Amino acid sequence: MKEEEVNRCQIQEWYPKFKSVSIRTLIHELPESFVEYLLDDSGPFLLPVSVSNEDALPNRVHNPYEEEDYQVSEGSGDEAEPSSPPSFPELELKIKESIESLGGAVFPKLNWSAPKDSAWISTSGTLRCTSFSEIALLLRSSDSLIHDLCHAYDSCGDKTLSRPQSFFLALRKWYPSLRPEMEFRCFVRGQGLVGISQREVTTFYPALLEKKNDLEVLIQEFMTIIIVESQCAVRPGLKTAVPYDYLDTSQGSGWDQFLRNADEELQQQIRSPEAGG
Numbered sequence: 496m497k498e499e500e501v502n503r504c505q506i507q508e509w510y511p512k513f514k515s516v517s518i519r520t521l522i523h524e525l526p527e528s529f530v531e532y533l534l535d536d537s538g539p540f541l542l543p544v545s546v547s548n549e550d551a552l553p554n555r556v557h558n559p560y561e562e563e564d565y566q567v568s569e570g571s572g573d574e575a576e577p578s579s580p581p582s583f584p585e586l587e588l589k590i591k592e593s594i595e596s597l598g599g600a601v602f603p604k605l606n607w608s609a610p611k612d613s614a615w616i617s618t619s620g621t622l623r624c625t626s627f628s629e630i631a632l633l634l635r636s637s638d639s640l641i642h643d644l645c646h647a648y649d650s651c652g653d654k655t656l657s658r659p660q661s662f663f664l665a666l667r668k669w670y671p672s673l674r675p676e677m678e679f680r681c682f683v684r685g686q687g688l689v690g691i692s693q694r695e696v697t698t699f700y701p702a703l704l705e706k707k708n709d710l711e712v713l714i715q716e717f718m719t720i721i722i723v724e725s726q727c728a729v730r731p732g733l734k735t736a737v738p739y740d741y742l743d744t745s746q747g748s749g750w751d752q753f754l755r756n757a758d759e760e761l762q763q764q765i766r767s768p769e770a771g772g
Contacts, residue, residue: 498651505606507663519668521593523586530662532581533634534644542631544582547591549626587627593666594625600669603630605662607647610637611675623669630664 502508507522514520532543594601602609602622613636614622617629624630634640643662648654675694682690 496651497653498648498656501648501651502659505659505663506604506665507606510665518670519597521597521666523589523593523664523666525662525664526583526586528581529583529586530644532583533640538578540635541578541580542628542635543587544580545626545628546582546584546587547626549628583627590627590630590664590666597666597668600625601630601666602669602673603633604665604667605634605640605643606659608639608643610634610640612639613637630666634664 506520510517510520510522600623603624604610609622610633611622613633614620616636617623617633622633624633645658647659648656678694680692680694681688682692
């Protein structure tokens with residue numbers, strides 16, 4: 496890939512062209528101070544101080560006795576000064592306004608990626624956010640966003656950059672009907688659809704279609720698409736997830752049986768008169 500191609504995949508680049516057929520989105524350029532906050536792992540995990548007094552974890556139980564354990568008393572010999580939580584009042588107020596205009600709930604993403612791997616830490620277990628504090632919690636807890644922040648151009652043949660010039664936060668309108676397990680990726684080659692897979696399950700099936708041309712038709716004939724309709728049947732991972740029965744690759748497992756069926760079908764096609772055998 497080229498840097499130019501990677502740049503065109505940023506949401507702030509493609510959304511204006513496809514907004515009529517996409518989820519309503521408002522995009523904010525992030526100040527460099529907030530980017531540095533997302534990357535800073537030198538101290539304790541601190542959420543920004545909210546100028547709106549919003550709590551990212553409103554249902555948590557505060558225990559004053561436990562909080563005292565983290566306070567350093569005078570004369571303890573610990574000379575390290577306590578870290579002060581950051582604050583981004585201007586950005587917070589802009590995001591608050593955008594959330595309200597999008598119906599009160601959004602899901603966030605940066606230039607390329609969404610913090611799907613940190614959904615577990617939210618009170619709802621999803622990417623649904625109603626405040627700047629909740630957005631900051633998801634972004635700060637995500638490992639997958641390191642790709643956007645540090646490694647976006649690693650696979651580029653003409654790599655000259657280590658990061659984009661600017662980072663953007665896209666706030667996308669939240670719909671309760673959005674179900675991650677029912678999102679699909681469509682793979683197109685030569686203006687033709689060559690594969691479909693559930694976004695959060697596996698990309699194995701489309702990969703099969705990347706075989707040589709003389710095998711493409713054969714593979715499509717016996718290709719099976721498995722639809723996992725419940726998120727409970729999918730084990731989450733950093734970048735993707737797979738059905739429970741496909742986690743095992745040993746003899747008799749789902750993957751083993753699938754590959755055996757594919758091999759048998761291929762051998763039958765090779766032996767058939769139509770194949771020239």
